[in-house]
Amino acid sequence: MPEGGDHALEELFQEIILDHYRRPRNKGALDSRTRRVGLTNPSCGDELELDLRLDGETIAEVRFSGRGCSISQASASMMTQLIKGKTVQEARALAARFNEMMHGSAEAARDQALGEARALAGVAKFPVRVKCALLGWNALEEGVKPAP
Amino acid sequence: MRDVRADFPILSRRTNGHRMVYLDSAATSQKPRQVIDATSDYYLGSNANVHRASYDLAVRSTDAYEAARGRLAAFVGAPDPQGVIFVRGTTEGINLVASSLGRLRLRPGDTIVVTAMEHHSNLIPWQLAAQTHGARIVMVELTADGRLDLDAFRRALERQPRIVAFTHVSNALGTINPVADLTRLAHDAGADVVVDGAQAVPHMAVNVAALGCDVYCFSGHKMLGPMGIGAVVGTPALLDAMPPYQGGGEMINVVQDATATYAALPHKFEAGTPNVVGAVGLTAAIDYLEALGMDAVAAHERELTRYALERMADVEGVTIYGPLEGRVGVISFNLADIHPHDLATILDHEGVAIRAGHHCAQPLMRRLDVSATARVSFYLYNTSEDVDVLVAALEKSRALFGYARA
Numbered sequence: 001m002p003e004g005g006d007h008a009l010e011e012l013f014q015e016i017i018l019d020h021y022r023r024p025r026n027k028g029a030l031d032s033r034t035r036r037v038g039l040t041n042p043s044c045g046d047e048l049e050l051d052l053r054l055d056g057e058t059i060a061e062v063r064f065s066g067r068g069c070s071i072s073q074a075s076a077s078m079m080t081q082l083i084k085g086k087t088v089q090e091a092r093a094l095a096a097r098f099n100e101m102m103h104g105s106a107e108a109a110r111d112q113a114l115g116e117a118r119a120l121a122g123v124a125k126f127p128v129r130v131k132c133a134l135l136g137w138n139a140l141e142e143g144v145k146p147a148p
Numbered sequence: 149m150r151d152v153r154a155d156f157p158i159l160s161r162r163t164n165g166h167r168m169v170y171l172d173s174a175a176t177s178q179k180p181r182q183v184i185d186a187t188s189d190y191y192l193g194s195n196a197n198v199h200r201a202s203y204d205l206a207v208r209s210t211d212a213y214e215a216a217r218g219r220l221a222a223f224v225g226a227p228d229p230q231g232v233i234f235v236r237g238t239t240e241g242i243n244l245v246a247s248s249l250g251r252l253r254l255r256p257g258d259t260i261v262v263t264a265m266e267h268h269s270n271l272i273p274w275q276l277a278a279q280t281h282g283a284r285i286v287m288v289e290l291t292a293d294g295r296l297d298l299d300a301f302r303r304a305l306e307r308q309p310r311i312v313a314f315t316h317v318s319n320a321l322g323t324i325n326p327v328a329d330l331t332r333l334a335h336d337a338g339a340d341v342v343v344d345g346a347q348a349v350p351h352m353a354v355n356v357a358a359l360g361c362d363v364y365c366f367s368g369h370k371m372l373g374p375m376g377i378g379a380v381v382g383t384p385a386l387l388d389a390m391p392p393y394q395g396g397g398e399m400i401n402v403v404q405d406a407t408a409t410y411a412a413l414p415h416k417f418e419a420g421t422p423n424v425v426g427a428v429g430l431t432a433a434i435d436y437l438e439a440l441g442m443d444a445v446a447a448h449e450r451e452l453t454r455y456a457l458e459r460m461a462d463v464e465g466v467t468i469y470g471p472l473e474g475r476v477g478v479i480s481f482n483l484a485d486i487h488p489h490d491l492a493t494i495l496d497h498e499g500v501a502i503r504a505g506h507h508c509a510q511p512l513m514r515r516l517d518v519s520a521t522a523r524v525s526f527y528l529y530n531t532s533e534d535v536d537v538l539v540a541a542l543e544k545s546r547a548l549f550g551y552a553r554a
Contacts, residue, residue: 009497013490013548022485044489045506045519067519069487126493 011122012129013070020074020116025081030063037143039135046072046132050139057087059144069132071123076136078117088144095137102130149444149528155180155436156529166499169534174319174347174478174525175503176369179433183372186432190425198424199398199415209424216427217414223434224345224364225355226381233387233417234427237378238346239269241365242313244380244417245342248390249311249363250277253340258283259309261339263301263325264290264515265318268508270344274313283310290515294321294470301330305337312339316348316364320507320523321470322453322478324348331360340386346370350527351449351476353442362386368426372433377426380417387413394419445528452526453477456535463542465551469516477526480507483542486549488522494548498541 030051038049046068053061062080067073079098083091094113101108101121108114109121123133153159156178161168170178190212196205198213214229221229235241254260260274264287271285278285286307289300296314305312312334317324331341341361348354350371356364363386367378392399392410396419401409410416437445456479460466465484483491488504495502503523506513513519524538 006497009494009548012493015550018549043505045510045513046489047519069489071490129489129493132489 008122008125012126014119014122016116016119017070017074020077021070024064024073024077026063026077026084027065028063029065030061032061033063035143037139039139039142041068041072041131041135044069044132046135048072048076048135048139050076050136050143052140052143054088054144057089059083059086059088059091064136064139068135069129071120071129071132072135075117075120075133076139078115078120079136079140082115082117083140091140091144095141098137099134102133149440149448152180152440153529153531155182157181157184159529163499163501164497167537169500169530169537171500171502171524171526171530171534171538173350173370173527173530174523176375177350177372177527178529179372179374179429180436182436183374183429183432187374187425187429190428194428195425197421212431213422213424213427216431219431219434220379220427221381223438224349224366224381225357227357228384230413231382231384231387233380233382233414234422235365235378235380235417236376236423237367237369238344238365241378241380242270242342242344243273244393245363245365245382245390246273246277246313248393248417249340249342249386250274250281250283252390253310254278254281254283256282259286259307260284261286261288261301261304261307261309261312261314261334263288263296263314265294265296265321265323265509265512266313266315267319267344267346268510269346270313270315270342271511274311287511288314290512293472294318294323295474296323296325296330302333305333305339308337309334309339311342312337313342313344315344315346316354317345317351317476317478318470318509318512319347319478320480320509320512320521322347322475322480322525323471324352324474324476327359327361335360347476347478352446356381368430368433371430372436373430374426377423377430384413387417392416392419396420398422440528448528449477449526449530452530452532452535453479455532456524456526456538459535459539460542463539463546465546466542469521477530478523479525480521480523482518482521483545484549484551486545488520490549491522491542491545494545495538495541498537498544500538500541502538 033051035052048066064076104124194208196209198210218229221232334341342363343361345366349366363382369375399419467482469480492504
């Protein structure tokens with residue numbers, strides 16, 4: 001159950017989140033992709049496709065497409081900004097950190113490494129929305145799994 | 149209609165510091181105290197398994213269960229209680245029919261006609277039957293305002309379908325289909341007609357004999373009854389011809405090592421211990437609805453829907469889906485670029501419970517060219533004040549998303 005009155009809502013839909021929702025960064029297909037992961041959230045119909053171009057262990061390029069709520073779209077947009085140019089190992093560490101923040105860790109929410117994505121800390125107060133914020137990050141974890 | 153809110157204890161619940169405004173009755177209705185008491189009384193004084201024992205308590209339980217069948221038959225205008233099969237709900241009912249009627253009727257190359265406004269529960273069972281028997285699905289398209297395209301329906305019937313399945317009332321658009329007319333056309337084409345009545349029976353007087361369809365399915369939990377009880381109401385002659393759905397106790401006559409003969413209707417389709425308390429609770433729900441009068445219930449909701457459509461249309465950026473006339477109190481909409489899930493979160497914060505998503509109608513969402521809609525749905529306990537709270541919450545959502553007040 002969300003707490004904190006209107007403040008929690010204002011935090012959830014703060015300007016930077018709406019900005020990423022309305023003007024998503026790195027949106028669209030990546031023709032030079034080496035990996036593509038498609039995830040859907042069958043309970044709500046959100047769809048997300050994450051394209052990655054891996055250059056050795058480095059995420060050289062990343063783009064996403066799909067449609068969904070402000071939280072899922074803004075989170076995916078912020079994530080692409082964060083992980084571009086990072087190594088797979090660094091990206092995984094960020095995903096783990098973001099997960100901690102979604103489960104209420106105040107320490108993770110202060111971690112500069114999460115950059116603008118820290119704006120999503122308030123999602124933790126809305127447990128049913130956590131899966132929205134994690135959709136892009138879950139696609140990332142799928143996309144950087146070692147090839148079978 | 150009298151004010152019924154006091155009969156629904158849950159409606160006095162508070163959500164996030166606000167009075168709860170429950171606008172998701174198309175998903176499930178709340179229960180009046182009379183229904184809750186009837187289920188509790190059953191367990192306190194009548195609980196025993198049905199049909200098998202000769203002691204007094206079992207007789208009481210069996211009597212209550214079979215009385216419920218008769219009560220339900222009368223409520224929906226079924227001429228013969230033998231044609232009333234108790235099931236878990238509409239979904240189980242349609243699965244029973246698709247499986248059993250499919251085995252009776254479908255051969256490779258046959259056609260099943262459905263519509264583009266079906267809930268997944270009146271589509272997937274037919275897809276499964278089509279796969280099993282090598283039949284194909286033909287989906288009838290809708291008009292721009294969300295009604296069934298009658299020309300497209302007629303064209304689909306030219307394929308001489310074995311089975312035509314459609315909903316009485318759309319769970320996403322609120323559209324009321326002309327069941328009697330559609331049934332006549334389908335019968336003329338030689339098809340059996342199966343109707344999903346889940347969103348109709350709770351909200352209007354339904355008479356299956358007058359509608360003329362072969363099978364009609366609905367759920368108790370959307371009409372003030374408990375969850376886990378519903379019915380398949382069918383023509384006894386057709387149900388007789390259909391093979392059993394599930395095997396087990398209660399549904400047999402004589403059992404040999406490798407074969408069995410089956411019980412007569414309705415028990416042939418009721419394997420295992422039935423949901424007796426559900427049937428008892430549903431009877432209380434029917435008593436409650438009949439005391440109010442289904443026409444009064446329908447009139448109350450019609451007035452509320454008219455008011456809601458009017459107030460919502462005044463909110464800048466609102467798009468309402470579905471027809472303006474010939475609909476029930478289910479309103480699907482979107483608000484500017486606010487995603488329905490975001491809207492549902494904001495409204496929940498204001499105590500307003502709505503549904504956001506595809507409403508188990510993905511083919512319909514695709515045709516509306518949206519991934520999701522927000523949906524409000526009314527029942528006899530909703531008031532115009534609920535609509536006012538909704539509209540204020542919609543305005544608040546606009547403000548949160550940076551839109552100026554109109």
